[in-house]
Amino acid sequence: MSARRVAVITGGANGLGRAAALRLAEEDREIAIWDWDAAAAKRTIAELNRHEAKALAVHVDVASPESLEAALTTTRDFLGPVDILVNAAAIIGVDASVLETPLEEWDRVLAVNLTGTYLASRLVVGGMAERGWGRIVNFTSGARHGTPALIPYAVSKAGIVPITRAFAREFTSRGVLVNAVQPGRALTNMVLSRVPEETVRNPPVAIGRYADPEEVAEVVAFLTSERNTYMSGGVVPVDGGG
Numbered sequence: 001m002s003a004r005r006v007a008v009i010t011g012g013a014n015g016l017g018r019a020a021a022l023r024l025a026e027e028d029r030e031i032a033i034w035d036w037d038a039a040a041a042k043r044t045i046a047e048l049n050r051h052e053a054k055a056l057a058v059h060v061d062v063a064s065p066e067s068l069e070a071a072l073t074t075t076r077d078f079l080g081p082v083d084i085l086v087n088a089a090a091i092i093g094v095d096a097s098v099l100e101t102p103l104e105e106w107d108r109v110l111a112v113n114l115t116g117t118y119l120a121s122r123l124v125v126g127g128m129a130e131r132g133w134g135r136i137v138n139f140t141s142g143a144r145h146g147t148p149a150l151i152p153y154a155v156s157k158a159g160i161v162p163i164t165r166a167f168a169r170e171f172t173s174r175g176v177l178v179n180a181v182q183p184g185r186a187l188t189n190m191v192l193s194r195v196p197e198e199t200v201r202n203p204p205v206a207i208g209r210y211a212d213p214e215e216v217a218e219v220v221a222f223l224t225s226e227r228n229t230y231m232s233g234g235v236v237p238v239d240g241g242g
């Protein structure tokens, strides 16, 4: 059994973030879901409560510093200081060629995926370092190597790697271990609408199937645990062999 600690999961209402929230609750963490999908967050909180986890949903836009600051205040008031941050919130954006990607789309995807991860991390890492213990897990993607038609998403996910390394470099010596996971393909809301039926039947993954969100959550649980004593600054693929 792990220590009672407070874990914030951005994007924890759905998909991989939701699975991480449920898995971290099994580690006896108290959970704050920071998500802008209030209806889904409510459902996930109900599920967490059924498992007797202490949990709180905060309506947040991770691209907004004010929204994040308000969420931290609410979380501290109800649960206490934040020990663990999982930055799962992201959007995929619209498919378009490089020349046709609207500038607003570029700005929106980078604001949520990249700036959101940076802002949320920046907000909580100082407190973790002061208390001498913290864990941060960011979400990158194989798309970081370049994906046709999703350039803002690819760029945002590439940027997660230097953010992860910079925070790790600066805060590991003060007890805050910072890593990224790189999921392969999981049939969450983000990908379901984009994957043709034939691909769903025949996934182009070495392991021959899509990931269950719980398989990614298991790695997040380890990286955020007391059992992780030496991993920081890494990018961990959870991609069924690619």
Ligand SMILES: NC(=O)c1ccc[n+]([C@@H]2O[C@H](COP(=O)([O-])OP(=O)(O)OC[C@H]3O[C@@H](n4cnc5c(N)ncnc54)[C@H](O)[C@@H]3O)[C@@H](O)[C@H]2O)c1
Pocket (backbone or CB within 6 Å): 010, 011, 012, 013, 014, 015, 016, 017, 034, 035, 036, 037, 040, 060, 061, 062, 063, 087, 088, 089, 090, 091, 112, 116, 139, 140, 141, 142, 182, 183, 184, 185, 186, 187, 188, 189, 190, 191
């Ligand atoms: N599903 C996959 O196969 C896959 C593969 C590689 C990487 N990832 C990464 O995993 C993470 C989770 O993705 P997912 O597949 O679970 O997606 P998802 O769409 O199911 O969940 C994303 C969550 O983020 C929330 N969100 C989006 N924008 C937000 C904002 N501005 N403020 C607050 N919350 C916001 C959504 O409401 C949603 O709950 C993402 O970072 C994604 O890039 C997913």
